[in-house]
Amino acid sequence: MSQTDNTTETLGFQTEVKQLLHLMIHSLYSNKEIFLRELISNASDACDKLRFEAIDHPELLEGGADLGIRVLFDKAARTITISDNGIGMSRDEAVANLGTIARSGTREFFSRLTGDKQKDAQLIGQFGVGFYSSFIVAARVTVLSRRAGLPADQAIRWESTGDGEFTIAPAVKEGRGTDVVLTLREGEDGFLSSWRLREILRRYSDHISLPIRMQKEEWDAEKSESVLKDEEETVNQASALWTRSKSDITDEQYAEFYKHVAHDFEGPLAWTHNRVEGRTEYTQLLYVPRRAPFDMWDRNKKNGVSLYVRRVFIMDDAEQLLPGYLRFVRGVIDSADLPLNVSREILQESRDVRAIREGSAKRVLGLLEDLAENRKEDYATFWAAFGQVLKEGVGEDAANIERIVRLLRFASTHAGNEQTVSLADYVSRMKDGQDKIYYVTAETFAAANSSPHLEIFRKKGIEVLLLTDRVDEWMLSFVTEFDGKPLVSIAKGGLDLGALADEDEKKRQNDVTEEFKPLVERLKTALGERVHDVRVSFRLVDSPSCVVVDEQDMSQHLQRLLRAAGQEAPASRPILEINPGHALIARVNAAPEAEFDAWASLLLEQAQLAEGAPLDDPAAFVQRVNRLLLGQP
């Protein structure tokens, strides 16, 4: 910090702000006019905040409850001013809000930037551009602001040319609120036009519920030019978008409103807009974003939609209005019943809120069902961004579990790595006589897809779901059947292909099992405590052996996940299954007694490796393999 005179302080921007400014000026160059949308959006938020604070402190309005935004320009001075009479900023608020980015994960976000303009522009989109977008068109930005409630001589003047530093000084401002004055860069004079500014405002900010006023302009036939009048006029519709009737709102207006409430740069994927009447009355305008925000998995991140009560803004991120598994939804809920002084605590208890939450969850599920049915590509986009979050719903929302289960999508041996298969698709492709839905869980798609357990299913052409997301094991504890068909792990318990194995095959299998009994007994003795059991398996085709767990035991994959998360997991011993048709099994069967223990260990250890499980003693494994390769047990 340095002082240029007694009162003006010069401060540096946070490093990330400097990076953001640099990047924005370069990557959003072709989309400059959005600065106006961002500044109007902030001005509108500032008025909403004042109106909300004034519910408990009416003196903040200082007698002027007529909230609004004004856009002015001055051709001679080459400035555009966006002025609001909202909440304003104190000195400390200005320093914190206009010099830093207060979002956790910001540093990590910036470390992901690549230097590739196009990719970075998309990343910034996820981040939200906000106030700093002024510097795309302005060489200098001056903010004159007075917080509501403070006297006129306690205003502040913030100024920066966007090159790393800003100054802040005390100032005098008669009216409360904020004036943002942009002194344009060379070559940006095109914005100094009433026509141009109105056009931008109508395109991007028509949904703003407050009046946006500009000086009236009229054509003067004598002078043959348009002249500014002393009167003002409102240039937007100035009514809350969600209160308008659906048929009066264009898709573009819905999209621009979304960008405002969601602080998103891109338009939404889908939305649902309804007025609900009955015991509780409310309007909901809910959006599904296209992309997950960069900090979606941040625990401290706020979630949810904005709550209004009879058009008065009450709070952002009212997470009580939707169940947690729909936390990606953005938008507005405007209640006719809640009190204006409702707090987050009251929201938690309120019966009206419960009704809103249940009603909104149903609406969003309906919207997703519609996407899944009629806009498959968009549903795939949704699923890629938020599928993992939606899965949480099977544990969280028992009332809607059937609907949620129908919305789930999986990778499978038929469909490949993309998660596109619904349980209904799976059932429609089931083989004659197949009465179960088969799946395998693993850490990665590659591990799942090359699991030895799949071999017999591939041979018989039976589809298997490949589950590799972290929440999958947890999810499966809630989804145990679909359409009357149980979901069965192919790596658990004995393999029972039921009606899919014919009588001849069953008889042959019994004979083989009998024939291999002595080998099985020898392996049990050799492996002792390391296994729970050894048995002959008909699920293997190309692999000599595999490990499975007992029906009621926790899967090996889940055991590993729990241990990785530092939790206790019961150490269940695996069952070793051997493939009687494999040449290596014949080799082990014929092995001399001195070599037998080494072969037995090898069968177990390679089966564990194929599963993606770590070995207890990898060095001993390597030595054993080498000795056997060299024929020196």
Ligand SMILES: Nc1ncnc2c1ncn2[C@@H]1O[C@H](COP(=O)(O)OP(=O)(O)OP(=O)(O)O)[C@@H](O)[C@H]1O
């Ligand atoms: N006109 C204004 N009146 C009062 N406070 C303002 C005004 N403009 C900006 N601010 C303050 O500065 C903060 C930062 O603004 P900025 O536009 O960068 O981010 P944002 O609006 O919070 O989020 P986003 O960038 O995602 O839109 C705001 O959250 C607000 O606290």
